[in-house]
Amino acid sequence: MAETKEAARPRGFRSAELGWPELHRIPHPPRRVPLVGDVLGASVRSPLQDSMRFGRELGPIFRRRAFRNEIVFVWGADLAAELADESRFAKHVGLGVANLRPVAGDGLFTAYNHEPNWQLAHDVLAPGFSREAMEGYHPMMLDVAERLTDHWDREQAAGRAVDVPGDMTKLTLETISRTGFGHDFASFERSRPHPFVDAMVGTLTYAQRLNVVPVPLAPLLLRGATRRNAADMAYLNRTVDAVVASRRSGGGEGDLLDRMLETAHPGTGERLTPENIRRQVITFLIAGHETTSGALSFALHYLSRHPETAARARAEVERVWGGTDRPGYEQVARLRHVRRVLDESLRLWPTAPAFAREARHDTVLGGVHPMREGAWALVLTAMLHRDPQVWGADAEEFDPDRFDAKAVRARPAHTFKPFGTGARACIGRQFALHEATLVLGLLLRRYDLRPDPGYRLRVAERLTLMPEGLRLHLERRPPVAPGREAIPAGAADRGPGPALGPGNPPQA
Numbered sequence: 043m044a045e046t047k048e049a050a051r052p053r054g055f056r057s058a059e060l061g062w063p064e065l066h067r068i069p070h071p072p073r074r075v076p077l078v079g080d081v082l083g084a085s086v087r088s089p090l091q092d093s094m095r096f097g098r099e100l101g102p103i104f105r106r107r108a109f110r111n112e113i114v115f116v117w118g119a120d121l122a123a124e125l126a127d128e129s130r131f132a133k134h135v136g137l138g139v140a141n142l143r144p145v146a147g148d149g150l151f152t153a154y155n156h157e158p159n160w161q162l163a164h165d166v167l168a169p170g171f172s173r174e175a176m177e178g179y180h181p182m183m184l185d186v187a188e189r190l191t192d193h194w195d196r197e198q199a200a201g202r203a204v205d206v207p208g209d210m211t212k213l214t215l216e217t218i219s220r221t222g223f224g225h226d227f228a229s230f231e232r233s234r235p236h237p238f239v240d241a242m243v244g245t246l247t248y249a250q251r252l253n254v255v256p257v258p259l260a261p262l263l264l265r266g267a268t269r270r271n272a273a274d275m276a277y278l279n280r281t282v283d284a285v286v287a288s289r290r291s292g293g294g295e296g297d298l299l300d301r302m303l304e305t306a307h308p309g310t311g312e313r314l315t316p317e318n319i320r321r322q323v324i325t326f327l328i329a330g331h332e333t334t335s336g337a338l339s340f341a342l343h344y345l346s347r348h349p350e351t352a353a354r355a356r357a358e359v360e361r362v363w364g365g366t367d368r369p370g371y372e373q374v375a376r377l378r379h380v381r382r383v384l385d386e387s388l389r390l391w392p393t394a395p396a397f398a399r400e401a402r403h404d405t406v407l408g409g410v411h412p413m414r415e416g417a418w419a420l421v422l423t424a425m426l427h428r429d430p431q432v433w434g435a436d437a438e439e440f441d442p443d444r445f446d447a448k449a450v451r452a453r454p455a456h457t458f459k460p461f462g463t464g465a466r467a468c469i470g471r472q473f474a475l476h477e478a479t480l481v482l483g484l485l486l487r488r489y490d491l492r493p494d495p496g497y498r499l500r501v502a503e504r505l506t507l508m509p510e511g512l513r514l515h516l517e518r519r520p521p522v523a524p525g526r527e528a529i530p531a532g533a534a535d536r537g538p539g540p541a542l543g544p545g546n547p548p549q550a
């Protein structure tokens with residue numbers, strides 16, 4: 043599409059009636075309230091879980107209205123597969139993603155498709171996620187994971203339960219900040235979250251609230267929150283500027299920040315501007331840890347509730363790693379059962395629980411719903427992953443065997459989408475999967491995880507998902523004999539699942 047035509051498209055929120063001429067065919071919740079919309083039974087704190095509830099009642103495509111803004115939601119597997127067709131649809135920067143533009147600008151995650159900085163940054167940064175780059179990050183990931191286990195050993199020895207989401211957030215923030223930017227937030231030396239995390243949570247929560255409050259009214263209706271958000275954004279900028287300034291005075295070893303500062307585009311010779319580098323660093327520090335910490339936390343929750351799954355995954359870790367203290371990159375890639383636990387956790391609670399797609403041209407969705415060019419819909423990944431037509435009548439149950447190779451091959455394409463889809467899918471997918479598989483392996487081998495019997499899973503929403511208030515009791519397991527040999531590559535690969543690796547992605 044010509045640049046000028048793209049640039050002329052309206053930005054910001056486009057309510058569904060502008061792009062869906064037959065909107066009346068799409069069901070909405072009963073009891074719509076004049077002026078305010080579908081607010082009965084909905085909460086600003088749980089927009090995703092409210093939408094999941096409405097989805098169950100209304101079917102695979104439905105709509106919700108908040109004030110003057112109407113949104114079309116899609117979760118049926120057939121319709122979602124159509125929306126994944128890159129020749130007809132593209133990423134739509136809307137809702138929470140667009141609301142993050144003041145902080146992340148034209149950084150990779152929030153860039154509009156037509157903005158030249160997206161392609162430039164994508165091409166410059168993609169090699170930072172190659173297999174070679176991952177192998178380079180692996181020892182640093184291990185170092186950070188050891189900080190976590192030191193901390194958990196101390197908590198366990200003191201008879202205290204561990205704060206899973208809090209500690210997973212420390213772990214993943216340290217991992218991305220050290221591997222990507224050579225920066226140490228000293229998260230494990232603090233009793234409270236680092237102020238960077240507080241500021242980040244503040245901006246994410248604010249962006250989520252803007253989804254339901256019309257933007258022009260936000261300064262009035264959210265006066266205090268708007269002030270706090272400005273302070274949070276200033277803090278994020280200051281932190282990132284300090285990280286960049288310290289690197290400019292030397293010290294990088296070819297990490298993401300070095301790429302941002304020094305690498306020219308291989309085709310055009312262009313470089314990222316200082317302002318865009320600031321946006322990218324904020325983007326990677328946030329996108330690079332928030333969703334992974336949620337994924338790890340949900341996986342630990344399920345492992346603690348399914349001791350037989352934990353035992354099977356642990357047996358695999360002991361078989362593949364033997365008595366080694368520091369498993370190698372390949373030994374993580376071979377943990378198929380652990381990986382299936384992670385996939386199944388991301389199926390039930392994809393921590394980035396939705397993504398938006400817009401029509402590249404006038405088209406008809408599912409043969410019944412005409413969409414004008416630019417019209418968009420939100421794919422509810424958390425519901426797509428529970429579509430009983432794909433996942434069966436027990437779709438709500440946790441069962442990692444859904445991801446054994448045969449089951450994966452038997453499912454239609456585009457039914458498992460925790461990392462989004464197409465050209466704008468997650469650039470950090472392998473990074474997150476490697477980090478999370480490594481950490482789950484280390485934790486399973488070291489501890490028995492005991493749930494708090496009174497805990498019922500509550501899911502906190504701040505654009506991303508996190509199990510709220512999850513604490514686990516730990517018991518140290520006897521160490522695997524140091525001399526015990528790991529099973530050599532090949533022998534351990536006879537398990538039923540697909541090996542993890544760039545050449546063997548999950549169903550996508």
Ligand code: HEM
Pocket residue numbers: 133139150151152164218325326329330331333334337392393394396397398460461462463465466467468469470471473474
């Ligand atoms: C389990 C962990 C993760 C999940 C579930 C996840 C999920 C996603 C999803 C769904 C998208 C697409 C959003 C959309 O279409 O609007 C995305 C994009 C992105 N993610 Fe992730 N992500 C994870 C980890 C990471 C990590 C570790 C990094 C960086 C190290 C990262 C960096 C990004 C970036 C930069 C984008 C934008 C890509 C583009 O548009 O070019 N993510 N992620």
